[in-house]
Each structure stands twice: as C-alpha cells, then as structure tokens.
C-alpha cells in the first residue's frame with residue numbers, strides 16, 4: 001500500500017526534517033524538529049530550539065483504551081499537543097465489546113472493585129461494586145467527553161508503522177507514524193514523540209500442543225457468549241481470571257466442563273467481611289511476608305483449601321502470581337458442575353490425553369492461556385525487548401530515551417486505571433520538562449541510568465512470561481509518585497500547532513462529577 005505524507009501539522013510535516021548535526025552536538029543551531037531533540041537521550045543543549053513558544057508538532061498517542069485516555073488527559077493537563085490514533089470506532093479499548101480488537105465477553109465484569117479501579121478525579125457513576133463491561137464502556141465515553149479528549153483522536157485509524165525519521169534510531173529526528181483509515185487511506189505523519197497505549201491483552205498466547213484436535217479449538221480472545229457451549233463437552237485449558245469466568249459461564253450451557261490446570265491458584269472472594277476484598281487494608285500496605293501470612297489464613301478461613309476441589313497445591317506463595325478473584329468456580333466444583341483435570345499431554349482426534357495418563361473426549365477446547373505483549377508496528381530494538389517484554393525504566397521509558405513511551409504495560413493486582421493515569425502523568429511531566437526545563441529532564445534521565453528501583457514490593461514473582469512486566473501496585477505507585485515530584489509541575493502552556501489536534505480542554509469536570517457520586 002502506498003502511503004501519502006499527510007500535511008496536517010504546522011511545523012512542517014511535509015518538509016523533510018533533518019536535524020542539523022551541529023544542533024545535535026549542541027552548538028545552538030536551531031533544529032527544525034525541536035521537541036525531538038529535547039527528548040533524545042542524555043542531551044541537553046539546543047536551547048534555541050527549546051525556547052518557550054517554539055512551535056512543536058503534536059505527540060502521537062496510539063490507542064484510546066483506559067491507558068490511552070489517561071495519556072490524553074495527562075497531556076491535555078500539561079498543555080502538550082497530541083493526536084490520538086485509535087483502531088476502533090470509539091474510546092474504551094477492550095471494554096468496548098464492539099471494538100473489533102476487544103477481548104471482552106458478555107458476562108465480564110470488573111474483577112478489581114469500582115473504587116480501587118476508577119480514575120481518582122472521575123468517580124464512576126454506579127452503584128455496582130463490580131460493574132459490567134457495558135457500564136465501563138459508558139464510563140470511558142463519559143470520561144472522554146468530560147475532558148474534551150475525543151476531538152483529538154482519529155478513530156477507525158490503525159497505526160501500522162512507527163519508524164525513526166531519517167532512520168535515526170536515537171529518535172532525535174522524531175518518529176514517522178503510518179496509519180490506515182477506515183476507507184483504507186494510508187497516511188504518514190511525523191511526531192517528536194510517540195506514546196504506545198495499544199493494550200496488553202489483545203494478542204493471544206497460543207501454546208503448541210502435541211497432536212491434533214479434531215473438534216473446535218478457540219482462544220478466550222474469541223469468546224463472546226456462552227451460547228457457544230450449548231450441549232458440548234468442553235475443556236478449558238488454564239484457570240486464570242478469564243478461564244474461571246468462562247468456566248462458570250460454561251456450566252450453565254455445556255454438556256460437561258473440565259478445567260485443565262498445571263499449577264495451583266489462590267482464590268480470592270469478591271467480598272470479605274461484607275466489603276469488596278480489595279478495599280481492605282488500602283493505603284497501609286503490610287510488608288510482603290506479613291501480608292502473605294495474614295491473607296493466606298484469611299483465605300483459608302473464607303474459601304477453604306482449593307486442593308479439596310481438585311486443584312494442585314500452589315508451589316508458590318500468595319501474590320507471587322496474579323490471584324484469581326472468583327469463588328463461584330469453587331461453588332460449582334462443590335456442586336459437581338465441573339471438574340479439575342491435569343496438564344495436557346497431547347491431542348488425539350477428539351480425545352485429549354492428560355499427563356497423568358487419563359483421557360477424555362471433547363467437542364470444544366478453550367485456550368485460556370492468556371496474552372502476549374505485542375507492539376507490532378515498531379522494531380523491537382527501539383523498545384529494548386528482552387525475552388517476553390520490553391525492558392523499560394518503570395515499565396514506561398526505553399533506557400535510551402528515544403522519544404517512545406509505553407503506557408499501560410503494567411500488570412499488578414489492583415493497580416487500576418488510576419495507576420495507569422499516574423504513568424501518564426509521569427510521561428506528560430517528563431515531556432513538559434523536556435520542553436520547558438531541559439535540566440530537569442536531563443536529571444530524570446541520569447536517574448534512569450542508575451540501578452532501577454525495586455518494583456516488586458518484596459514479592460518474588462514467578463518467572464513466567466506473563467509476569468515479566470508484573471509489579472507490586474504499592475511499590476510501583478509510590479515510585480512513580482516520588483519520581484513525579486522530581487519533575488517540575490507542567491506549566492500547561494505551549495504554542496498550539498496542529499489545527500487537527502488543538503490543545504484539549506482542561507476544564508475541571510471533576511467537581512461536578514464528584515458531587516453526583518455516592519460516598
């Protein structure tokens with residue numbers, strides 16, 4: 001497909017932008033791609049280009065899910081022009097079940113509770129502790145509207161490539177973003193920096209199994225409605241949060257349901273002592289070992305021992321992997337509605353053979369085997385990939401500070417959208433500092449060159465691919481807030497550039513929203 005260069009932005013996206021080597025060396029020669037020069041690694045000078053009021057091209061922001069919206073809001077508040085690219089038709093990311101890329105299913109609800117998950121400045125207008133996906137989609141629509149974020153986003157526009165301008169991998173010349181609209185028109189624009197908020201739960205992780213299965217095989221990413229189970233013998237492989245949700249759906253429709261697991265899990269009830277369980281002990285985190293000791297005993301008292309229901313005993317302590325917030329699964333096991341089976345050995349026609357020598361026949365196998373990180377439009381080297389995930393300072397900044405930023409690549413029990421918003425605030429504060437107070441941005445980069453802070457909170461996470469970007473929410477949020485304090489508060493003033501991307505309103509819709517919210 002041929003891509004036209006889109007002449008959308010002042011600052012000269014049509015003109016060939018070339019950073020003068022002298023400017024790069026800090027001679028003071030003005031670089032046409034001013035902002036990018038400011039965001040490159042370990043660089044300070046080029047003050048002429050950085051002078052307040054210098055027109056800058058908008059930042060590109062990929063994705064308008066919860067993380068992308070958090071990014072849009074934080075950039076708006078910092079007065080940083082941006083343009084959003086969203087492959088789907090609306091905001092809300094995977095919470096919009098109509099987004100072709102959504103991995104949501106009809107029965108899905110929050111698994112973290114409303115008050116621990118919502119954006120702090122925009123409480124959810126709901127009485128449910130664990131609202132369903134439609135209510136959440138509405139919430140994100142309201143959030144986008146309240147802060148005027150929508151008009152900065154190009155919907156139905158999928159980014160297909162993010163490449164350094166002039167092949168300059170330092171990002172000093174900015175980044176070229178290629179995107180395809182709904183009608184197939186392909187455009188290329190140039191940006192000083194790009195924020196990647198395209199989600200972490202979209203690309204199915206499909207393990208390979210020996211043999212071939214003759215029945216129907218699907219990944220949970222394709223699962224929408226329990227009608228698919230009607231009258232079938234179902235095997236669900238994996239008992240993560242989605243696997244357990246879907247197993248609970250299946251028992252009401254399927255002829256039989258088996259759940260294949262490799263290791264044991266900790267099952268946390270949605271309510272403890274009459275309150276959403278994740279609202280207990282908020283703000284006063286116990287040391288890891290003490291929390292593990294206490295919570296293991298509390299769970300034993302409330303949910304009993306999952307080994308009784310056929311699960312293996314966990315070979316790790318609680319919180320060293322993501323806990324399963326679902327005790328309905330235990331109820332159904334107790335009622336004999338489904339059974340736990342062992343690890344798969346191989347497929348053999350419609351028979352599945354298990355590692356313990358047993359076997360059973362199935363019509364449908366559902367792979368609840370999770371997702372893998374995927375940033376398909378950008379070369380892995382630019383994101384410092386290592387094994388299963390990019391290795392990024394605070395899960396956000398490539399160590400080279402090349403002008404790419406990853407937003408939402410964080411997995412943690414209870415980090416919520418506020419945790420993602422704090423990531424966005426940090427990116428916005430860094431970009432604002434790079435624009436207004438280059439010394440502060442430079443000090444931030446120097447700190448990132450030192451040993452990185454421990455984000456585990458003292459928990460020893462399982463060495464699994466899916467845990468490679470896992471953090472402890474308290475340690476993570478504390479660190480992000482601390483680093484935010486090392487950057488000046490953004491001045492929220494910049495010369496607007498892109499008529500296609502006017503600076504967003506920063507009207508404080510917050511108060512009105514809060515007034516109408518239950519305590």
Ligand SMILES: Cc1cc2nc3c(=O)[nH]c(=O)nc-3n(C[C@H](O)[C@H](O)[C@H](O)COP(=O)(O)OP(=O)(O)OC[C@H]3O[C@@H](n4cnc5c(N)ncnc54)[C@H](O)[C@@H]3O)c2cc1C
Pocket residue numbers: 062063064065066067068069085086087088092093094095099101103104105108109110111112113117157158159160197198199200201202242377407408409415416417
């Ligand atoms: C069933 C389920 C339950 C969950 N429950 C919780 C919960 O209780 N609490 C919690 O905190 N989290 C939960 N999550 C995790 C969920 O990932 C986050 O809540 C949140 O959706 C992450 O937001 P995001 O914006 O990072 O990603 P997404 O919501 O995935 O949004 C990414 C957006 O980027 C767009 N995009 C992708 N590629 C491109 C491209 N190339 N060009 C342009 N746009 C692109 C997509 O269309 C999408 O709109 C749950 C997830 C699932 C599947």
